[in-house]
Amino acid sequence: MKAIIDGLIVLPNEIINGHVIMYEKDIWRIVPRKQFRAGMCSEFIDANGGFVVPGFINEHIHGCAGADTMDDDDQALKTMQQALPATGVTSFVPTTMTMEQGRIEKALSRIRQARDDYQGGAQVLGAHMEGPFISPAYKGSQAEENIQTADFSWLEPYADVIKIITLAPETLKNKKFLKDCQDHGIIVSIGHTAADFDQAMDCMDALGSCHVTHLYNAMTPFHHRRPGVVGAALLHKGACCELICDDLHVHPAAQKLAYQMKGRDGLILVTDSLRACLQGDGESSLGGQKVFVKNGEARLADGTLAASIAPMNEVVLHFLINSGASIPDVVSMATVNPAKALGVYDRIGSLEEGKQADITILDSNDFHVKQTVIAGELAYNEEA
Structure with missing residues (x-):
């Protein structure tokens, strides 16, 4: 048995102090410190007053x-899996371009293989297809020459691995595509779209529930x-x-507005990061296009804002500061909400007895990651 002691344990609706998390592969018990004896466990992590949170789940990350x-390299996803625990991420949804x-199709096959043949690090939950069924008018850093009209027939062989697909609803020939996605358990996420208000509402009504890919970015504004x-x-x-x-x-301010309109349950924090995340300034790439990273910004050669280079622990901290939300609410947006949406x-x-021991320990001042545990195994230790 293993244990995490002296931490502020963040549960979905509260923070508890003076408790110990006991775990092996799964969380066994969360007990008051006075009920815990050192002889009950063979390994300890001292959180030193840091926040103990569920491992972050990133549903939108390119690299x-x-x-x-x-x-086109089997090692790429392994590199991401090994790097992400340092950002507090214990599972993720690799995102295509x-x-x-x-x-x-090759990327989807590699994602399926990484999901099914887990060899350590952050766990792959499936794929997020960001395109090619998007609008040229709001393509962002996506390559226009590869945009297609939505066609489920070529997705069907990969329906077992596709968890989310970003779609411009105004490009649909009919709503059968939406039903096909729902029938196969694929989340439709509205994004990279020139849809007007009525078109967007019509699609959302048809789906009942859906996602919106990086709210505010690459869509018709308010x-x-x-x-x-x-x-x-927002409505x-x-x-x-x-x-x-x-x-x-x-x-x-737009982050705070989104929280006030959607509440805790209506938001999911993502990084949308590219390969330059954790790499520093310099030339990089995204979707076959050159990207230039300088002073924390990643842009295409024409100045178009590309994906983010922020790691998940920083994203969570920024939203906490900007929104005025509580720590349990903000943490839930990077853990509870994506887990529920993805069906896991x-x-x-969340940190509950019987669930897999995916646990991140954050410094209570700046949210830098101190340790990350995945399925009971220490996957990252800042002191190592």
């Missing part, structure tokens, strides 16, 4: 540490006479919105 989901169909996708996302109760909280993609909350996403 980090020099590796990218679209790399709008590239040639064959490249996307205007008092044209509410756009942003207006629909629709069934829309759960991703937010990139690097304080560059979304202004702090029965085993990960």
Whole structure:
């Protein structure tokens, strides 16, 4: 048996002190410190007053540490898996780009293999397809020449691994694509879209529940006479919105507005990071296009803002500062909410007895990651 002691344990609705988490592969018990005896466990982690939170779940990430989901290299996902625990992430959904169909299919096959053949590090939960079924008008850093009209037929062989697909709803020929996705358990996420308010609401109503890919970014904005996708996302109760909280993609005030409109249950914090995350300034790439990273910003050669380089622990801290939300609420947006959406909350996403021991320990001052445990094994230790 192993134990984490002297930490502020963050549960979905409260923070508890003076308790010990006892675990092996799964969490066995969370007990008051006075009921714990040293002889009950063979290994200890002293949290030294830090926050003990569930391992973060990143549902939108292209790359980090020099590796990218679209790399035609079996080692790329392994590199990401080994690097992510240092950011507090214990599981993730590798995200593809709008590239040639064959490249996307190969990426999906590699993601399936990484999911099924787990060899340590952050666990792969499935794939997020960001395109190619998007709008040229709001393509962002996606390659326009590879944009396609939505067609479920070529996705069907990969339906077991695709967890989320980003879609511009105004490009649909009919709503059968939406039903096909629902029938196969694939989350439709509205994004990279030129849809107007009515088109967005119509799609959201048809789905009942959906995601919105990086709210505010690459979509029709809110205007008092044209509410756009942003207006629909903030109003629709069934829309759960991703937010990139690097304080560059979304202004702090817009983050606070999203929290006040959507509440804790309506937001999911993501990084949308590219391979340059954890790499520092310099030239990088995303979706076959050159990206230039300088002073914390990643941009294409034409100046277009590309993906983020912020790690998840910083995203969580930024939102905590900007939103005024409680720590349990903010942590839930990076743990509980994605776990529920992805259908894995029965085993990960919160610190509960019987769930997998995916645990991150954060410094209580600046949220840097001190230790990360995945399935009961120490995956990152800042002192190592």
